[in-house]
Amino acid sequence: MPLLVVGSVALDCIETPTDKRDDVLGGSAVFFSYAASFFSPVRIIGAVGEDWPIQHTQLLTKKGIDTSGLQTIPGGQTFRWRGRYLPNMNDRETLEVHLNVLGEFQPQLNRTHQACRFLFLGNASPTVQLSVLDQAKGAELTVADTMDLWINIQRDELGALLKRIDGLVLNDSEAKLLANDENLVRAGHAVRAMGPKFVVIKKGEHGAMFFSVHEMYVMPAYPTPLVIDPTGAGDSFAGGMMGHLASLGRFDPQALKEALAYGVVTASFTVEDFSLDRLEKLSRHDLDRRLQEYRQMLTF
Numbered sequence: 001m002p003l004l005v006v007g008s009v010a011l012d013c014i015e016t017p018t019d020k021r022d023d024v025l026g027g028s029a030v031f032f033s034y035a036a037s038f039f040s041p042v043r044i045i046g047a048v049g050e051d052w053p054i055q056h057t058q059l060l061t062k063k064g065i066d067t068s069g070l071q072t073i074p075g076g077q078t079f080r081w082r083g084r085y086l087p088n089m090n091d092r093e094t095l096e097v098h099l100n101v102l103g104e105f106q107p108q109l110n111r112t113h114q115a116c117r118f119l120f121l122g123n124a125s126p127t128v129q130l131s132v133l134d135q136a137k138g139a140e141l142t143v144a145d146t147m148d149l150w151i152n153i154q155r156d157e158l159g160a161l162l163k164r165i166d167g168l169v170l171n172d173s174e175a176k177l178l179a180n181d182e183n184l185v186r187a188g189h190a191v192r193a194m195g196p197k198f199v200v201i202k203k204g205e206h207g208a209m210f211f212s213v214h215e216m217y218v219m220p221a222y223p224t225p226l227v228i229d230p231t232g233a234g235d236s237f238a239g240g241m242m243g244h245l246a247s248l249g250r251f252d253p254q255a256l257k258e259a260l261a262y263g264v265v266t267a268s269f270t271v272e273d274f275s276l277d278r279l280e281k282l283s284r285h286d287l288d289r290r291l292q293e294y295r296q297m298l299t300f
Contacts, residue, residue: 002041002066002115003246005032005239006107006132007122007145009046009070013082013096014231014274016089021229024275025056026081028122028145031232034276035239035266036120037063038284040246043113045069045132047105049076059276069113076101089227090204109135118246120238121165123147126157133164141251143167143242145235151178162195166251169238171202184209188216200241200260202234210260215253219260222268222294229274233267236279240266240287265290 007029013022033044043066052072060067079102082095107128114137121129121144129144136142142165150158151174158178162168168191172184178194179187184201188211192199198212205227207220241263245251251259265287272278 001117001246001249002043003036003118003120003242004043004045004109004113004116004136004139005029005036005120005122005242006045006069006129007032007120007124007235008079008102009044009048009052010079010081010102011051012231012275013080014229015082015084015095016229017085017087019228019274021274025059026231026275027079028232028235030056030060030276031235031270032120032122032239032242033060033065034063034279035236035270036243036246037065037239038266038282038287039240039243039262040118042066042243043069043116045071045107045109045113047071047073047076047079047101049073049078049101052078059280069107069110071105073101073105083231085230089230092230107132107135114138117141117249118242119143120242121145122235126150126154126161129161130157130164133161141166141245143169143238145169145238146174146178148174148177159194162191165196167198167200168196169200169202169234169241171204171234175199175201185216198256202237204230204233207264208237208260210256212253212256217257219264220298222264222290223297224268224272226272228272228278230271232275233270236270237263237267239263261291261294262287265294 008027010027012026077100080098119139179190201209241259244259244262
C-alpha cells in the first residue's frame with residue numbers, strides 16, 4: 001500500500017565527539033521515507049529552497065520514493081539545523097535552527113496523495129498537521145510525530161490533533177512533558193487517553209514502549225556497538241514501523257508489534273553512519289537478517 005509522509009526536508013550540520021559533517025541530507029520526511037521504502041512505496045511532501053542540491057532528490061528517486069510532492073520555493077533557502085552530540089551520544093545541543101522555507105510551507109495534497117491509505121505526519125506545527133489531515137480523505141491509518149516546542153506553545157492545537165489521529169510517536173521527555181508526569185508508564189497511558197488509539201514512546205538506546213487500550217509492552221533497542229550519528233534514528237524508526245504496516249495493509253495488534261520490531265532494527269542501522277550513508281548500503285535482506293537476530297535475543 002502506498003504510504004504518504006509530510007514533514008521536514010533539511011540540510012544538517014552535525015558535530016559528534018569524534019567527527020563533524022556540514023550540509024548533509026536530513027529532515028524528518030527524508031529519514032522516514034528512505035527507511036519506509038525498504039517495505040512499501042512511499043510518497044513524500046516537503047519544501048526546499050533554491051540551495052537544495054538536486055543530487056539529494058535523485059538519491060530519493062533512485063530508491064523508488066515518489067518526490068513529486070517535493071516543492072522548490074523560488075528565492076527560498078532550505079531548512080537548516082546545526083547540532084552537537086554530547087559524549088554519551090544520547091543528548092545533544094541545538095546550536096542553530098533556520099526554518100527558512102519550512103516556516104511558511106503550507107502542504108497541498110493532490111489526488112494521488114489524498115488517496116494514500118497510510119499517512120504519517122512528520123514533526124511540524126499541529127496547525128499544519130491538522131491542515132494535512134483535513135486533505136487526506138483516503139487515510140485509514142494516521143500517525144503523527146511531535147516535539148516539546150509544540151507541546152509548550154500550541155498545546156490546544158496539539159490536543160485537537162490527538163483527538164483525530166490513530167497513533168502518536170514521541171520521545172520519553174516529550175511524553176512526560178505532555179502528560180506532566182515523570183513516571184513514563186503513567187505518562188504513556190495519560191497521553192493515549194488524550195485521543196490516539198495507540199502511543200509509541202521512543203527511548204533512544206533503551207528502545208521503545210507501546211501503549212493501547214488493551215496492552216502495553218516494551219521493545220528493547222538492538223544493541224549495536226557502532227553509534228556514529230544518532231540523527232534521524234527516531235524518524236527511521238517511524239519509517240520502518242509505518243512501512244511494514246503499509247506493506248501488510250493492516251494494523252492489528254500483531255502487525256503493530258512486528259512493525260515496532262522492524263522500526264527498532266531500521267533505526268539501529270541509521271545510527272551506524274552519518275545521514276543516510278548506512279541506509280544507502282542496505283538491502284531488505286540485511287533488515288530481515290537483523291530482525292531475526294533481534295527476535296532470537298527476545299526469545300527465552
